[in-house]
Amino acid sequence: MSGPSSPLSAGSDHPENSSEELKNNIQKASTPNVNSDDRVLNRWRRSFGLLTGLGLTAEERADAFADQQRQVCERWKAELVKYSPTVTFMLERIEKETGVKVSPPEQILCLPCDQTRSGGFTPEAGAVILCQGNFWSKKHMEHTVTHELVHMYDHCKFDVDWRNLRHHACSEIRANSLGGDCKWTREIRRLFFNFSKQHQECVRRRAVISVQANPACPSREEAEKAVNEVWESCFNDTRPFDEIY
Structure with a gap:
């Protein structure tokens, strides 16, 4: 009749195999995961490179x-x-x-x-x-988004032909006037310091530049002519705003 089983050998016919398995498990637990360490190191190097530009x-x-x-x-x-x-x-x-x-x-x-x-x-x-x-600031981006949304508003609400210089000029006048592009602080950055009718001068100047860049525009003179022809009605058209903010 056999005596009670030892807790260390319970459930095993070969205690020596259990001891060998225990040693292997201890070795695995104490041996670092090389692949994991390499991945961490590579991520660190990548982050450092992105911050400093070194190694890229x-x-x-x-x-x-x-x-x-x-x-x-x-x-x-x-x-x-x-x-x-x-x-x-x-x-x-x-x-x-x-x-x-x-x-x-x-x-x-x-x-x-x-x-x-x-x-x-x-x-x-x-x-x-x-x-x-x-963009040098979020405010600069805000002015740009508003400017371009004025163009989108005109495009969606009116029958705008963008190759028609007078149509293009009208939308540029409105976008530059309503979008914030010609605020005093923006003009100072551009080194324009006139006090008298600075807003109007800025709107006119920038509208001419934009119309001149239209592939359908043959010259600066034609751009200026288009802006002048629609100036009065388009500058005073502040839709959808009640006024120039």
């Missing part, structure tokens, strides 16, 4: 910088669409007066552009383009 190729640095610019642009855009009084007002009026509901993810886009502009409106796609990395 020129292409990787450019991609990382563009990604940072895109993230800032997207964050500011989301905040403006939710909290900016002028941006939310324009979105509401576009929908109420034209029936077009603007979807910011698809119709207000952060994209890389050249350094000469901060945004644009594409009539074919019905979308606003925000030039990521070309």
Whole structure:
């Protein structure tokens, strides 16, 4: 008759095998996971490289910088669409007066552009383009979004032919006047310091520049002519605002 089983050998016919398994388990527990450590180290190196630019190729640095610019642009855009009084007002009026509901993810886009502009409106796609990395502040972006939404409002509400210089001039006059582009603080940054009718001069100057860039415009003289012809009626048309804010 056999005696009671030892707790150490209970359930096993070969105690020596159990002891060997125990040693293996202890060794596994005490041996670091090399692959896991490598992954952590690589992530750390990648993060450090993104912060400092060290250890990255020129292409990787450019991609990382563009990604940072895109993230800032997207964050500011989301905040403006939710909290900016002028941006939310324009979105509401576009929908109420034209029936077009603007979807910011698809119709207000952060994209890389050249350094000469901060945004644009594409009539074919019905979308606003925000030039990521070309804004010096969220307020600057707010002015740009409002400006481009005025173009969208005109495009949706009126029968705008963007190749018609007078049509284009009218929308540029309105967008520059209502969007905040010609506020005093913006003009100071551009080194324009006139006190008398500075707002009107700014609106006219910027409208001419935009119309001149129209592929259908043959010369600066034609751009100036188009702006002058529609100036009075378009400058005084503040829709959908009650007045110039």
